[in-house]
Amino acid sequence: MASVTLKGNPVTLAGNSLSAGSKAPAFTVQGADLADVKLSDSTGKTRIIATIPSLDTPVCHAETKRFNDEAAKLEGVEVLVISTDLPFGQKRWCGTEGVDKVKTLSDHRTAQFGKDYGVLIQGGPLDRCLCRAIFVIGPDDTVKHVEYVKEIAEHPDYDAVLAAAQG
Secondary structure (H helix, E strand, C coil): CCCCCCCCCCEEEEEECCCCEEEECCCEEEEEECCCHHHHHHHCCCCEEEEEECCHHHHHHHHHHHHHHCCCCCCEEEEEEECCCCHHHHHHHHHHCCCCCCEEEEEECHHHHHCCCCEEECCCCCCCCCCCCEEECCCCEEEEEEEEEECCCCCCHHHHHHHHHHH
């Protein structure tokens, strides 16, 4: 299980951590149009999956904007940003911020994605939110890169993520 903190305080995560080389767990989350979105919808592409606590926080905001900018430069790579924010809020945020290259997706209904990827926070002020993590999933649904960001309030290693997605 990944070890992460929020402002220095340990956070309990549900599920088990993923590691590079493992098969990415199948998932179904909800898109901004309220339709189901599955991992299998993008099989054959490389996927960067960024999990965040909420688009309405400064680091999540900046991270999603950065991945939106990077996504325009990545051929054959799809960027998915998953949180437990409601799809309505995600859609509003993307429209306000001009974010149109990444897909914001919601795990609010069951939090099963969060459990299967080991990112669902249990207890504390962010209960039922997702911790900050990055998964690069290859076209064959194999996990190529994993980063559970040690401190939720910090940014991921963007260079490592982008290198894994392009490699």
